[in-house]
Structure formats: structure tokens, C-alpha cells
Amino acid sequence: MTTDQKHPEGGGPGDSPVERLLREALAARADQVGVHDLRPAAPPSRRIRRLKPVYAALLPLGLAAAVTIGFVGFRSSTVADRAKPAPAGSITASRSAAPTPSPSGSPAPSPSTSTSPSASTSPDAAGGSPSAPVSDRSAATTTTSPGDGPAAPVSLGPVRSYRGVNFRLPSGWSVSVMSPAEDTVCLTTPDPNATAGLGACGPDGIALTVYTTSEEVDQALYPRVGDLDSDHGWGHQPYCYDPGNPHSSDATTASYEKTAVTLPAGQADLATWNVDCTGGGQYTVRMWGFRQQQVLVAVRGLDPKYESGLQAVLGSLDLSGHLPPMPDPVSITTSGLGQGGPQVPDDNTKVPFSVTFTNTGSTPLLQVVPDVTVPAAGAGTLEEQAGDGSWISVGLASGAPGSKENVPAFPLAAGAAKTVNYRISFAPAANFAQSPLNLSAMAWLKFVPEGSLSVVGAAISVPVPTVAK
The missing domain is CATH 3.40.1000 (Protein Transport Mog1p; Chain A)
Incomplete structure (x- = not known):
């Protein structure tokens, strides 16, 4: 080996063998430090701190000591043949796809794969926005059970x-x-x-x-x-x-x-x-x-x-079958009773009349239940004609909603009307002298299958002319 021989990683034609060996020793040590060995949040290791003063003192103190260190610590042929990796501070796309093995021989994790707890619990990883306030992010978890552990399964x-x-x-x-x-x-x-x-x-x-x-x-x-x-x-x-x-x-x-x-x-x-x-x-x-x-x-x-x-x-919860609230869509009119209509005697004579229910809204009503009563009438009967022509006793007195289970419901399409026929009679014990009697008519919407009710036609009141016999 001559003093003007070039080394593959030498600094120039004037490098001496000792300088080349020293350079190879430092390069070999540097090759052992990769991107995964760097810890920005931790101070440098004790070993690295000692390298700097040794390296700074070797050149001015003489070449003999450097030669001794170089030959004892490394074999020049091994260092010269070793492939030079990418600089320790760089992360390239190819390195992310095919990570360089770590010096220990075990596969090193890819820089693109994070295993730190902070990465797995970041707002982005959880689907939330890192800039959102805490109250907004907690709202996204309102359907999960509170507490440290998972919620018990619910059947x-x-x-x-x-x-x-x-x-x-x-x-x-x-x-x-x-x-x-x-x-x-x-x-x-x-x-x-x-x-x-x-x-x-x-x-x-x-x-x-x-x-x-x-x-x-x-x-x-x-x-x-x-x-x-x-x-x-x-x-x-x-x-x-x-x-x-x-x-x-x-x-x-x-x-x-x-x-x-x-x-x-x-x-x-x-x-x-x-x-x-x-x-x-x-x-x-x-x-x-x-x-x-x-x-x-x-x-x-x-x-x-x-x-x-x-x-x-x-x-x-499923709200797809529930429509936003609407004004009472059913209008109600009567025919056969009222001002100018026939008088109803207290001798059990049956007087016919009818009530018409019209869906003035834009929503079809599947189960409309008519509710016709004569409050405070006392003795008497009120009957409703069924679809087959028969008559059903529905009673004069008003009761709790849905109490008249025998009153048939009917569908009412948007814009459609349904006329229901009735007949009324009063017995001699009717309370004609107490106060004028009024017919009350309203409409309920019945929900299937549970049978709950909601008013869809506000009650109207019609005077009932009476005559004592």
C-alpha cells in the first residue's frame, strides 16, 4: 500500500494508510447507526459522547495510537467491502417499502408503521378531528357505555x-x-x-x-x-x-x-x-x-x-316510519242534525244522521277512528252503521280515548272523504230539561301495531234539537 493509493471512500490522493483506517473505523461505526436508533426526545448515549473527544484528539496526538486502534478494532477488508446505506437522517420511499435490516439481525419496523400509544389513540386514528373541541369529540361516543371497561352485552x-x-x-x-x-x-x-x-x-x-x-x-x-x-x-x-x-x-x-x-x-x-x-x-x-x-x-x-x-x-331507534308533525289533516262535517234539522224525541225514536271525514292533508292515513258522542244526554242510544250494513251500538257517553273498541277504523287517502252513517234515540229519562244537548265529533289516528292514538281531526260541536213527548 502506498501513500498515494486511493481508497473507495478516501478523502483524496494524499490519504495515508492510517488515515484511511481511521476513516473506515469511523464510517463503520456510523453505519451501525440507523434512523430507528435516533431518539429525538432522548439525550445522546454515553458511547456517542465519548466518540467526539476521541476523534478530535487522535489526529493531533500522533499516528501510532490511531494505527493501533484501527488494527485492533476492525479488519480493513471487511469494512471496505461493506455496502454503504442511506444517510441515517433520511427516510426515502423505497426504504419505507423495504426497510433495511437492523444491526441486530431482527427486522426493523418500517418508519411508516407506528407502534407508539400516542399514534394509536390520535384523533385522526379514531375518526375525529384534532382541531375539534373536546365536547364535540365526546359527542361522537355518546352511543357507547361510560366507564373504563367495555359495556356488558345486551340482548x-x-x-x-x-x-x-x-x-x-x-x-x-x-x-x-x-x-x-x-x-x-x-x-x-x-x-x-x-x-x-x-x-x-x-x-x-x-x-x-x-x-x-x-x-x-x-x-x-x-x-x-x-x-x-x-x-x-x-x-x-x-x-x-x-x-x-x-x-x-x-x-x-x-x-x-x-x-x-x-x-x-x-x-x-x-x-x-x-x-x-x-x-x-x-x-x-x-x-x-x-x-x-x-x-x-x-x-x-x-x-x-x-x-x-x-x-x-x-x-x-328507527324514525323512518314517523312523519314530522302536521296540522290536523281531517276536517269534519255533519248532515241530518243541527240547526233546522229534525227534532229527536224522548220516546226511543231513531233519527238518522251522518258525519263526513275528509283528509285535507297530503299524507295517507291508514287507520282513522271516528269518535262521535252526545255528552250529558242521559238515557238513549247511538249506533254506527258498519261496512256490511249492520248497526253497532257505540254509546252516547264519551269515554277515554280508545275505550270504544268496537268502533271500526278506516283508511283515508290524501284528499279522500269517508261518510259514516249514524242513528240516535233518546229514552224518556233523557236530560232534556238540564241543558241543550250537543253532538261532538272528532277523529283519531290509530297507530299499528301498538294501538296508540293521536288526534287528527279536532272536535266539532253540533246542537241536537230535542222535543219532549
Whole structure:
């Protein structure tokens, strides 16, 4: 070897053998450092810190020591034949596709594959926006059960329905209906806490409210969609729904929050009120509201053990069969009674008349139930003619909605009309002297299959001329 011999990685024609060996030693050490050995957040290792002062001192201290280090530490043929990798600070596309093996012999992970915990839990990886506020990101997880561990599996029963809204209940739950005409139904847990008059829709139930007409929306006292926007939307409740101690007590709203959420049934607003009880205790009220459809789901101090059931019910909601509330679409007229009509005597004479129901809306009504009564008439009969021509006794007195189970329902297409024939009679014991009698007629929409009712034709009142015999 001569002093002017060129080395493949030498710095120039004047390199000496010692300088070449020293350069090879440093290059070999550098080759062992790859991109995966670099840790920006950690200080350099102790070994690397010692290399710099040794390298700086070798050249001025003399060549003999360098030659000794070079020959003892490395074999020149091995270092010279080693392929030179890409610079340690660079990451190329080809390197990502085919990573260079690590010095230890085990495959090194590709730079494009992250195994750090922070990468797996980043907002982008979870489907959320990193710039979104915390409240917005948490709204996307409202259909998951709270807590550190996964929610217990919930076994759901068959599809149920209320006023066109479909849902499924966890095993053991039931539907509690106060009246067929109620706009709110309670989805009751297996062991409702009925103390202090709270009923099943206290800490152990889900209240489902469905409005079907604009009149229902206008006349509703609670709940209303507007309550979602009020920090006092729960302050007027006279009960403490503390799941550990439900009791009668005034409630004061401690905090309020509203977020937009996405449920399988569509976009909804979620209002949350944290409530303090004046007599001690506290609870949380949550209300989900679908504004256009006028459908509300609320829980009041729900016991945490039913949280997975709540989330299962929310996930099963289907509003596709429910139409947004509309004005009463059925108009009602009568013929054969009223001013100028025949008088009805109190001798059991049957006087015929008819009532016509017209669908003035644009939505077909599948099950319209006529409701015709003569309140305060006393003794007498009222009959309705069935489709086969026979007569059905429907009674003069008014009752609870749906109480006249024998009254047949009929479909009413948009723009169509249906005339129903009746006949009325009064007995000698009729209360003619008490007050003038009036015929009341209205129309209900019956929902199938559960049989709940909603008014679709406001009641009209027609005077009934009478004569005592």
C-alpha cells in the first residue's frame, strides 16, 4: 500500500494508510447507526459522547495510537467491502417499502408503521378531528357505555313501535303506557323504583316522547324541543331522581351542556343537566332531541347499571316510519242534525244522521277512528252503521280515548272523504230539561301495531234539537 493509493471512500490522493483506517473505523461505526436508533426526545448515549473527544484528539496526538486502534478494532477488508446505506437522517420511499435490516439481525419496523400509544389513540386514528373541541369529540361516543371497561352485552328483543317510532328493548324491559292518547311512553327497566310517586320513568326508565301533530307540539307542557336549549330546562321538576335515594324534593340545576350527536336514527341534540336536590342528593338528566321529527328521549337520574341498556335502545331507534308533525289533516262535517234539522224525541225514536271525514292533508292515513258522542244526554242510544250494513251500538257517553273498541277504523287517502252513517234515540229519562244537548265529533289516528292514538281531526260541536213527548 502506498501513500498515494486511493481508497473507495478516501478523502483524496494524499490519504495515508492510517488515515484511511481511521476513516473506515469511523464510517463503520456510523453505519451501525440507523434512523430507528435516533431518539429525538432522548439525550445522546454515553458511547456517542465519548466518540467526539476521541476523534478530535487522535489526529493531533500522533499516528501510532490511531494505527493501533484501527488494527485492533476492525479488519480493513471487511469494512471496505461493506455496502454503504442511506444517510441515517433520511427516510426515502423505497426504504419505507423495504426497510433495511437492523444491526441486530431482527427486522426493523418500517418508519411508516407506528407502534407508539400516542399514534394509536390520535384523533385522526379514531375518526375525529384534532382541531375539534373536546365536547364535540365526546359527542361522537355518546352511543357507547361510560366507564373504563367495555359495556356488558345486551340482548335485545323484537322490534317494538310507538307512534311510528321503532325501537328494541333489552331482555326483561317493558313498555308502560298510561293512556293510548299519551304522547309519552315509558320504556321500563325490570325493577322500576316507584317510591315517592316517581313512577317507572324516574331513575329506572327511559321516556320516549313522540309528537304527531302541530297542535300537540303547541299544547305540550313538557317535554318540548325548546327545553334542549334551556339551562333551566329541568329546574321546575318537583322530584329528586337521585338513583340512590329518589324522593320528593325541589331540584336546582347545577350545570347544563348541549352538544350535537350522531345516532343511528340521525342527527340529534343532547342536553345534559346536573341537578342538585334541596333535600340532599343529586342526579343527571339527559335528553336527546330530534328537532324536525319532534321526537325526544330522556332519562332522569338513570341508575348506572342500566346504562348499557340505554345505549342499546338509542342504537335501535328507527324514525323512518314517523312523519314530522302536521296540522290536523281531517276536517269534519255533519248532515241530518243541527240547526233546522229534525227534532229527536224522548220516546226511543231513531233519527238518522251522518258525519263526513275528509283528509285535507297530503299524507295517507291508514287507520282513522271516528269518535262521535252526545255528552250529558242521559238515557238513549247511538249506533254506527258498519261496512256490511249492520248497526253497532257505540254509546252516547264519551269515554277515554280508545275505550270504544268496537268502533271500526278506516283508511283515508290524501284528499279522500269517508261518510259514516249514524242513528240516535233518546229514552224518556233523557236530560232534556238540564241543558241543550250537543253532538261532538272528532277523529283519531290509530297507530299499528301498538294501538296508540293521536288526534287528527279536532272536535266539532253540533246542537241536537230535542222535543219532549
